Amino acid sequence: MSHDRGKLEAIFDRYSRQPESLIAVLQDIQKEYRYLPGPALLETAEALKVPLSKVFSVSTFYNAFSLTPKGETVVRICVGTTCHIRGAKVIQQQIENMLGIKAGETTPDMKFTIEVVACVGACAMAPVVAVNDQFHGGVTVAGLKRLVKKV
Amino acid sequence: MVELTINGRVVHANEGEMLLAVCRREGFRIPALCHHEAIEPFGACRLCMVEITKKEWKGWSNYVTSCLYPVEKNLIVLTDSTKVIELRKTVLDLQLARCPNSPEIRQLAAEYGVNQTSYEPVVDGDNCILCGICTRICEKMGFSAISTVGRGHDKVVAPPLKEAPPDCVGCLACSLNCPTHVIPYIDNGSTRIIWGRTFELIKCSKCGKPTITRDFAESLSKTKSIPAEYFEVCDECHRREISLTMGSIANWEREAAK
Incomplete structure (x- = not known):
């Protein structure tokens, strides 16, 4: 760049x-x-x-900084204790499959980056996925598809 | 003046002095790896832990890093209590796991009876204990060429962008002060290689022996106003020159006395 x-x-x-x-x-x-x-x-x-x-x-x-380019949309999956219990792993796998990249990676077209974060401080809404700082609580696999389609 | 007791002996210290300095001055041996006289105390290696208490604490005591703990009136310090030894053993056990191949760590651990770590050792580690002496002393020298990079498990000492550091002058302060000697450099007569950079070594104009790097000399003459010519002659030749000067002064004085 x-x-x-x-x-x-x-x-x-x-x-x-x-x-x-x-x-x-x-x-x-x-x-x-x-x-x-x-x-x-x-x-x-x-x-x-x-x-x-x-x-x-x-x-x-700081995790907020990156020395490698990130995608237009950054999908942050919370894998903190509560989200973990409420199925963050499954959510993570699902998102990884949908975008064809692993956590920490960016799609070749620079559209998406997946990140895992330890806790976003919204445990009551677990499992939480943040899409470009827009927080989504109570995420389900079905809801995820809609979410990603939207962006 | 502050009066306190160390291992049963009443000692005096200046206000604001740190426990480690006072204990060592009084002859009590306390191990420390991240401590360096030239830089601020850091409290990273956790080896200088001592037990402190006061009469009014009613039997309670506390364990503190002596390098960071200023002296207090009527403080009772124990540098080698059972609990302190226990704490140091644990720290050395962990450091031995991180640096299983470091002779310095192994020797220190052995002194405390820790000959083998009870943790999973980092076999292919770099033997760096991240004490930060190198980065802090580099900053103190006025260069700040290297720093710690990343954090947690991934934290390492490295130059910016992990490339040859532009601010390094090859002074060796980092390497020579490293407690586990893990910062390599190569001197081959006319050049020095450190942190991936190659520096020219100044040759003594009298005897031809290498002195310091050209970059270091230039930096010193600029920031410390030392004439550049000073670095063109090595320390030994400087001393020879001094004896000649002293000789001529003595001769001159004798002549003057006549």
């Missing part, structure tokens, strides 16, 4: 190039590109006057 200097500059300016806004800046870059491109990390380090090693350390620490 060729990164657009102007877009990055706008993000840096949004946070006045303060070192302490590193995470906010990375979040915005992640939102813009759906991942953190290597060159963007270099420019972030330079703009915020933060060591590149620190930028990389932060980028690899």
